Amino acid sequence: MTLQFELLQGEAQSARLGRLHTPHGSVQTPAFMPVATRGMMRGIFPQQLRPMGVEMALCNSFHLYARPGVEVVQKLGGVHGMLAWDGPILTDSGGFQVFSLGALNQVHKDGVEVEHPIYGGKINWTPKLAFETQAGLAPDVAMLLDICPDKPLDQKICADAVQRTVEWARIQRDLHDQRGGASSGQAQFAIVQGGVFGDLREQCAKQLVEMEFDGYAIGGVSVGEGHEAMMKGVEHSCPYLPLQQARYLMGVGTPQDLVEGVARGIDMFDCVFPARAxxxxxxxxxxxxxxxxxxxxxxxxxxxxxxxxxxxxxxxxxxxxxxxxxxxxxxxxxxxxxxxxxxxxxxxxxxxxxxxxxxxxxxxxxxxxxxxxxxxxxxxxxxx
Ligand SMILES: [Zn+2]
Structure with missing residues (x-):
């Protein structure tokens, strides 16, 4: 089965109700995905998730690539086996983590050089490697590798990030098609960048939408720009995203950001904040x-x-x-x-x-x- 989003109520930029259908079951939206960065929730038993209302979880492909490695995760039954969770799972591409490790100046045309978080030495984290890692981990939804600048108020940095994000999106879209697209059983979500700049958000969203992804995320928010700037990023992105597809605001999870995101038409969220707090x-x-x-x-x-x-x-x-x-x-x-x-x-x-x-x-x-x-x-x- 392929992924489908069913919009039950709402419009482009107002609170909406929906249902995301995945190979591992359906998720009522707006939804919040708790984060098992390294394939495990901290201190929470897998069987405690459903009773509290969790329907979809998130983990991070870059961290799982680093340890225990894709082959080991496959032997454990993919990310579903690793998390001991039979519901839908989304994996992040590692873009945010790579850049939060201070790698923005290590970006090159084909990827980003980043230090191995466990063993030291360099990993060349490329769109192809992020794609293949996620194909191996077998989540329901794989995120594209994008460029997530930590300075959403700097126009030049954001413009460069948009250009590279779109180039890398094309590479990963082609790899997805070569693997059978939707018939691979894995959906692919693209990430809109552009910081607080309306024209950059619009340009990025339009170019990604042309490539026809299964869903769209709004990235490059919640990197210290403050609530208002974050919501500007949302308002500048949502109008250009298809009404009938899921919109996911990445890394957002305080009560105020959740209600304000939902009020602007967001369907999905994830964040380490509630557990970390x-x-x-x-x-x-x-x-x-x-x-x-x-x-x-x-x-x-x-x-x-x-x-x-x-x-x-x-x-x-x-x-x-x-x-x-x-x-x-x-x-x-x-x-x-x-x-x-x-x-x-x-x-x-x-x-x-x-x-x-x-x-x-x-x-x-x-x-x-x-x-x-x-x-x-x-x-x-x-x-x-
Ligand atoms: Zn309580």
Missing amino acids: GRFGTALTDQGRLHLLNAKFKDDARPIDPECDCEGCLSKVPRGALRAGFKSKELLPPILVSLHNLHYIQKLMQRMRTAIADGSFAQLRMNILRSYLPARLAELERNA
Whole structure:
């Protein structure tokens, strides 16, 4: 079976409901994919994912290439075997990770020279190698290797990134066709670059859409440019993407960015943020972020979030005990708070889907912004 996106409700630049059909089952959108960068969630059991509402997971092809290597992953049953997860999986091409390793100045015409993250020495990470690695790992969706600049406000850097991203997209599209295209059982998503520049986003999106990919991502966001610039990147990209195909905003996962992305027509997200924040003692709730290491939680006997029915909160471990545990580097607090955060984000996606269906999305968006981004709420209220 090939990948199909079914748009159930919504338009190009407003909140939409959909369903992504993959060889490993369907995903209700808007959806959030938790990240198993190296083929494993940190502290979360695979069987805990479905009960919290996860329908699709993400892992990183560059890291799996580095360890344990494609051949080993294949012997373990591909990425599905590695993650012990039988639902849909998307693999990132490693573009973001490669560039976050500071490799932007190591880019050459055919790829990017990057240090092997484990053994040292150089890897020449090319579009062909990213493609072949993902063909071997066998996810449901493979991302193209693109150029992800860490300076989305620099026009020259973004223009160069767009040009190379499009050139590399052509190479990977041809490789996909040679492998049988959709009949290979793997879908291919392209990534729109262009930073905060409308003309570059438009140019990049149009050139990629001409090549007819299975879905489109908006990349080069969430690299420190701030919420507003990130949303500009989204607004400059969405109008040029096909209405009936999935749009995926890469590396985005705070409550405020999720509701604002959904409000602009995004269907899919991934981010390490919820789990990482949990590991460092920050819990996400409808009242905003709770920094559990704060002294005010020292003798707080309540669970992480008394409103929540996740395993972390149902365990009834008190906030004060978690605080003490974090301080003494116990294993359990980071696990319980990560679990809570992933559960919170999945429930938020579910609440957004319900709200889009029953017409109350605007209200839910306001409620989340009130706790997470009051400045944006004030702006919306001024314009209302
Ligand atoms: Zn909870």
